[in-house]
Amino acid sequence: MLARHPWLAPLFGGFAALAVVGGMLFLLVRTRDHQAHARPVAKAKPTQPAEPLLAPDNTAPTGEGMGAMGGKPGPAEVEDDDNQPDPSEEPIVIGKPDPELNKLVSTEAKAYEEPKAKKASFLEPITPPGEKSNPAALAAKIDAVIDAKLAAAKVPASPQADDAEFLRRVYLDIVGVIPPAAKVKAFLADKSPGKRDKVIDVLLADPRFGENFAHYWHDLLVKRDPDNNRLIKTHDVFLKWLTGEFNRNKPWDGIVRSLLTAHGDQALVGETFFVVANTEMGQPQPQKVLGTASALFHGNQMMCAECHVHPMTPEWSQEDFWGMAAFFGKTRAERSGGKKNANGVATLTDAGKAPKGKQAAKSAMTQADGTIRIPDPRNDGKFIGTAKPKLLGEPVVDRSKVNRDYAADWFTSPKNPFFARAAVNRLWAQFFATGFINPLDDIRPDSTPTHPEALELLAGEFIAAKFDVKHMIRVIVKTQAYQRSSKTLSENAEDVELYSHMGMKVLAPRMLFQSLAVATSNAVDVPTDAVANGKATKNDTAGKGLAFFDAREYDVNPGEYTYGVPQLLKLMNAKLPPACDSAAKQMMRLGSRDQVIDQMYLSALSRHPTPTEAKKLAGFVAKHPDATKGYSAALWVLLNTAEFVNNH
Numbered sequence: 001m002l003a004r005h006p007w008l009a010p011l012f013g014g015f016a017a018l019a020v021v022g023g024m025l026f027l028l029v030r031t032r033d034h035q036a037h038a039r040p041v042a043k044a045k046p047t048q049p050a051e052p053l054l055a056p057d058n059t060a061p062t063g064e065g066m067g068a069m070g071g072k073p074g075p076a077e078v079e080d081d082d083n084q085p086d087p088s089e090e091p092i093v094i095g096k097p098d099p100e101l102n103k104l105v106s107t108e109a110k111a112y113e114e115p116k117a118k119k120a121s122f123l124e125p126i127t128p129p130g131e132k133s134n135p136a137a138l139a140a141k142i143d144a145v146i147d148a149k150l151a152a153a154k155v156p157a158s159p160q161a162d163d164a165e166f167l168r169r170v171y172l173d174i175v176g177v178i179p180p181a182a183k184v185k186a187f188l189a190d191k192s193p194g195k196r197d198k199v200i201d202v203l204l205a206d207p208r209f210g211e212n213f214a215h216y217w218h219d220l221l222v223k224r225d226p227d228n229n230r231l232i233k234t235h236d237v238f239l240k241w242l243t244g245e246f247n248r249n250k251p252w253d254g255i256v257r258s259l260l261t262a263h264g265d266q267a268l269v270g271e272t273f274f275v276v277a278n279t280e281m282g283q284p285q286p287q288k289v290l291g292t293a294s295a296l297f298h299g300n301q302m303m304c305a306e307c308h309v310h311p312m313t314p315e316w317s318q319e320d321f322w323g324m325a326a327f328f329g330k331t332r333a334e335r336s337g338g339k340k341n342a343n344g345v346a347t348l349t350d351a352g353k354a355p356k357g358k359q360a361a362k363s364a365m366t367q368a369d370g371t372i373r374i375p376d377p378r379n380d381g382k383f384i385g386t387a388k389p390k391l392l393g394e395p396v397v398d399r400s401k402v403n404r405d406y407a408a409d410w411f412t413s414p415k416n417p418f419f420a421r422a423a424v425n426r427l428w429a430q431f432f433a434t435g436f437i438n439p440l441d442d443i444r445p446d447s448t449p450t451h452p453e454a455l456e457l458l459a460g461e462f463i464a465a466k467f468d469v470k471h472m473i474r475v476i477v478k479t480q481a482y483q484r485s486s487k488t489l490s491e492n493a494e495d496v497e498l499y500s501h502m503g504m505k506v507l508a509p510r511m512l513f514q515s516l517a518v519a520t521s522n523a524v525d526v527p528t529d530a531v532a533n534g535k536a537t538k539n540d541t542a543g544k545g546l547a548f549f550d551a552r553e554y555d556v557n558p559g560e561y562t563y564g565v566p567q568l569l570k571l572m573n574a575k576l577p578p579a580c581d582s583a584a585k586q587m588m589r590l591g592s593r594d595q596v597i598d599q600m601y602l603s604a605l606s607r608h609p610t611p612t613e614a615k616k617l618a619g620f621v622a623k624h625p626d627a628t629k630g631y632s633a634a635l636w637v638l639l640n641t642a643e644f645v646n647n648h
Contacts, residue, residue, distance in 0.1 A: 123417040123445050126456065128463035135471065138461055139478040145454040146481050146499050155492050158501035161485040163188055164607035165648065166196060170477060171606075172507070172647040173431050174203040176212030177514040181602035188608070200477055204470050210247035213469075214239050215510055216430065217296075221277045224292055229277045233345055234266050241270025251467040252423055253412035256297050260289075260408040266333075266346045275331060275348055282346070286329035286364070286372065290321070297411060299422030299443040302392075307377035313444050322374045322387035323396075327407035329366030350403060370399030414463045418443065424458040424472060425449075431476050433503040434496075450497045486648040505647040512645065516579070519604045519639060521586050523579035576636050584631035593618050596631060604638040 150157055161169065167187050171179045179187070187195065203209060218239055222229040245255050259274035266272045278288035291303030301310075302321055310316035333346035366372050370389045376382040389402040391410045412419055422443055429435035436449040449455045458472065465471045476482055481499040492500035507515060516524040583603070587596045597617050601609040609617065617634055624630030638644060 123421070123443070123447075125415055125417055126420055126459050126463060128414070128460040130464070132465045132468075132471070133461055133475075135474040135478050138457065138475050139480075141457055142454045142475070143480045145451055145457070146479075149451060150498050150500055153498060155495055155498055155500050156489055157480075158485045158487055158489055158492060160480070160483055161502065163195075165485060166483055167199065168606035169502070169647060170196075170200065170203060172505075172511060172515075173477070174200075174212065174473065175206050175208035176215070176508075176511050177208065178518050178606055180518055181599055184602045184606045196483070197478070200474060204473065207243075207247055210243035210245070211239075213246045214242035217242060219508075220296060221274060221292070224295075225277065225288075228279065232273065232276055234270070234273060234276070237267060238270045238273035241273075246469065249468065249470050252462075252469050253419070253467045256412050256419075257408045260293060260411060261404045263348050263350065266348070269348075272346075272348050276333070276346060279333065282335060282344075283333055284328070284331045284348070286325040286327075286331075286366070287321075289328040289331075290325045293411065295441040297422060298416075298418035299425060299437070299441050300418060301442050301444075313446070315445075316392070318374060319385075319387050320390075320392055322372050323390040324392060324407070326366045326370060326372035326387060326389040326402055327391070328404060329364070329372050330403065366402060368399070370397070370402035420459040420462045420467075421455060423467070424462050425455060427469070427472055428458065428476060431473075431482060432499065433505045502648065507645055507647060511647075515644075516576075516639065519644075520576075520579040520583040520635075521603075523582040524575060576639055577632070580632040580635045580639070581628065584628050584635060587635075588628065588631060593621060597621075597634075600631065600635055600638065604635060605641075605643055 147157070164184065167179055167184060171177060187199065192198075218235065222232075222235075242255070245258075258271040262269055262271040262273075262275060264272060266276055274292075275284050275289060278285060278292050280288070287303070287306055291306065294300050294302035302316065302324070304310045304312070305316045305318055305321040308318060330350045332349055334349060335344045335346045364373055364375055364383075366389075367386075371386045372389070373383040374385045374387055376384045388396045389399070390396045391407065394410070397406070410416060414420065422440075425435040425437050425443070426440050429438075429440055436451050436455040437443050437447045458475070461475065462468075462472055482502070484500070484502050486502040486504060488495075488501050492498075495501070513524065514526050517526045587599045587603075590596055590599055594614065597614050598608055600617075601607055601613070620634065621627060621630040624633075
């Protein structure tokens, strides 16, 4: 196992250093079955070039300097010669194009292109069903698509997860924490056929559902620009608002619309966090707002066209990018103290006056006529042209429509070919550790989904269900694909994208701390939303611990182990020993040794021990001179296993 998972080495080294662990290594045998058989997350494959999603707009903006905006090749590059001047050092004449930049990007992109095959037309408009489907019925259709792929590849599926594995998985995925021992015991004893459906409904009605999903989206927003966004003072206001929206099951299009169009006091209006998280020097930046909105809500890298034609989708030009950014270029943040208080609490407004005269010549804000200046990527503070306001594939609009409300209508429209697909692709990945298209924020017209029919079924259903998130979760977790075991067969161990078995997801720091609290009867402190981003007070040890553990980057692969040696050592040697002592004392009140051992497994691993595990653990505790320390050491080992720190 160490050969496949070197990050466990320090953990095992710690075991060797402690005499108490000598008799406990048997506990990791079962963990090996989970971790060594993990299905790695599929990597994105090179995709085939395709026709553009929508016919390119040939309307050119006024003014010079836009000849290269549509991606047309510039003049041939000069040969490499030491006597030739370096073009990168020559200033670009304002108002003139920079064809060499576009040519460089196009040349580099072609180097990665595969031979042209049949052109894809993936991002065509979605055709939703006439009405909302029964979750179980739609789940069966998705399973049929997945099973057909498995059969064609001659890859067998792993068996269904047992009740213990399913319960732990669905708790972590929906409410972000392992189930308490009493719930596990009751669920395993329940023999009713519909108990899995019942627990799904219970968890979706649990307030922790909204908290879990709010933290997921909070992390995505903060970690796109962590240095800037950790300074925001209203993380808790945003989390409270978004938690409420998810728990009320507000439709996803409504949530996104609120984020894109938020106005008002940042301290009172939680949804302003999205715009505030896309600022520079205290002011919202239209290019950042657009880039983040495109990546998170449309699943595409439109931002790659900010400075040049898109390297992988040349139909997306710089003109397209800035034409869309114009709709977000009127928003300003008014703060007490002005520029000197760039990180102070802001009030967002679109009522600011458009720049005029000399100010307009230097501003990247939307102009009075609705246009927006395109910055020169190689000359800071200079511009190379002006883009007219237009949304991707749409005609230029009148200046009266150049506002965030108009853009939000387009962003969240059922007719938008990106919105529903991106949402269900990301939602699926939250439960399976990988999407149908990867990376999740790089959906292009030539993208090749692993299961296109399943993606279309889910996207169409999302529209038919009026963007009901809880409905889509019910569909996903009712699939046989979701309810399969994470243990592999010899014939499917190498499968990374056919869903023959469940993939492994490392617990995020907040999940880890909350689960440790459950396993130790609340002997481990849990961070509150007030310190959700590591901004702990002097006495807030839980917040400091969360900040220390959270080494993940933006949109990190959930199957990637991000905890390093310092985090492991701190967990093993600082927080857990006293917590395990406390939990062991409580468990010993249950009575017999067998009852204590059973409770220990139910609390830590959400299952009963096997007869072999129970026997060996009983022998270990019997030989220990201090029974409390013996049980504490045993629990400590269970909480440091891969079986505990992974969602499997």
